Amino acid sequence: MTTALEIVSPEKLLLSRPVEMVVIPAFEGEMGVLPGHAPMIVLLRGGTIRLYENGQVTGEFFVGGGFAEVTPERCTVLATEAIPLAEVSRGEGERRLAAAEHAWEHVDKDDVAARDAALARLQSAHAMIEVAGVA
Amino acid sequence: MASLKALRTRINSVKSTQKITSAMKMVAASKLRRAQNQVESARPYAQRMARMLSELAANVAPTPGAPRLLVGTGRDQVHLVVPITADRGLAGAFNANVGRASRALLQRLEAEGKTVKLLPIGRKGRDYLRRDYGSRIVHDISLAGRKRLEFADALPVAERIVGMLEAGEFDVCTLVYNRFISVISQQTTTQQIVPVPAAGSAEGGARAFYDAEPEEETVLASLLPQNLATQIFTALLESAAGEHGARMSAMDSATRNAGDMINRLSLNYNRTRQANITKELIEIISGAEAV
Numbered sequence: 001m002t003t004a005l006e007i008v009s010p011e012k013l014l015l016s017r018p019v020e021m022v023v024i025p026a027f028e029g030e031m032g033v034l035p036g037h038a039p040m041i042v043l044l045r046g047g048t049i050r051l052y053e054n055g056q057v058t059g060e061f062f063v064g065g066g067f068a069e070v071t072p073e074r075c076t077v078l079a080t081e082a083i084p085l086a087e088v089s090r091g092e093g094e095r096r097l098a099a100a101e102h103a104w105e106h107v108d109k110d111d112v113a114a115r116d117a118a119l120a121r122l123q124s125a126h127a128m129i130e131v132a133g134v135a
Numbered sequence: 136m137a138s139l140k141a142l143r144t145r146i147n148s149v150k151s152t153q154k155i156t157s158a159m160k161m162v163a164a165s166k167l168r169r170a171q172n173q174v175e176s177a178r179p180y181a182q183r184m185a186r187m188l189s190e191l192a193a194n195v196a197p198t199p200g201a202p203r204l205l206v207g208t209g210r211d212q213v214h215l216v217v218p219i220t221a222d223r224g225l226a227g228a229f230n231a232n233v234g235r236a237s238r239a240l241l242q243r244l245e246a247e248g249k250t251v252k253l254l255p256i257g258r259k260g261r262d263y264l265r266r267d268y269g270s271r272i273v274h275d276i277s278l279a280g281r282k283r284l285e286f287a288d289a290l291p292v293a294e295r296i297v298g299m300l301e302a303g304e305f306d307v308c309t310l311v312y313n314r315f316i317s318v319i320s321q322q323t324t325t326q327q328i329v330p331v332p333a334a335g336s337a338e339g340g341a342r343a344f345y346d347a348e349p350e351e352e353t354v355l356a357s358l359l360p361q362n363l364a365t366q367i368f369t370a371l372l373e374s375a376a377g378e379h380g381a382r383m384s385a386m387d388s389a390t391r392n393a394g395d396m397i398n399r400l401s402l403n404y405n406r407t408r409q410a411n412i413t414k415e416l417i418e419i420i421s422g423a424e425a426v
Contacts, residue, residue: 008183010286012176027349040346043354069187076183
């Protein structure tokens, strides 16, 4: 039993293949998707997507945020940005963190949408550094 | 018959025109390759986004609390039309096609008594529509000078449209642009982006109901603007690729026409030259005979 996983970013289709399980960084915590999962639409935070085949991790991608559509047959990840884990650089993460912190200081804290967007940027940059540190 | 000098000047001028058109063709061909790659790799995202949204749109009832981007304002009075064209001409009927399609749409809407507003992207579309519909133009956007379109280029456009919607400045938003089919063919497309067209409701009840994490409103609040930006980004890419394709084939036929013209003019020039020589010879011979 497999679920058809697709990872797409606005620029291109990164990956399309059946996997046994995929773990996605959902907004409220990591979420494992197996075949036959109930249909869901999930908001993603910055983090790592892990592909499992034969009980082993066979691929890892960093996503900066986005959405995932889960149905019993497939899992489609619409990432704002997706990079194979090996290509994530710590320097880029730190640069983004600095930019995000700068944005956070200037954001209008009463504007809920803008505040959430700035927080999401901060979180995504932190996740990128964390991921790069491990790799 | 034109004088030899006039013909020579004419041939030279057509030759320089041919050089220009053939250079433009090469430039368009190389830009086309890049734009085509970009549009083809961006399509999957937009398609999946559209599929996900139309499923959602079919799930969410048009209640007053539902997000406006998804279900609209519930009215159908003010239409915002966004024609996407190139900033430069010499691309055959590329810009005129969008202009004509927009004009037809505007005429139809106004005949139905609707109010229309225009937000042209690209200089050519604005110029085309300015004369007859200048008073409807609320703002225009030019992306001239971009080497490569980035997703970030679509964001300000999307933000502006969202802002207008929030302010209740329109009810329905439609894009008019050229979809890239192949190098020699573009299709003028009219696509409604606000409210999101619901997935074929005719197919009946058996559709998946999605759970959302976190709550549906939170997901929608970030999904809908993203979708709008994506649809605009894709339309911009389609239009850019179409523009280079159209320019390439227009310049190709211009180069060929110039070649034909040069052939005809050279033939004419040679004939004239020969006729002059013959005439001079006859004059010399008949002069010699007269002596």
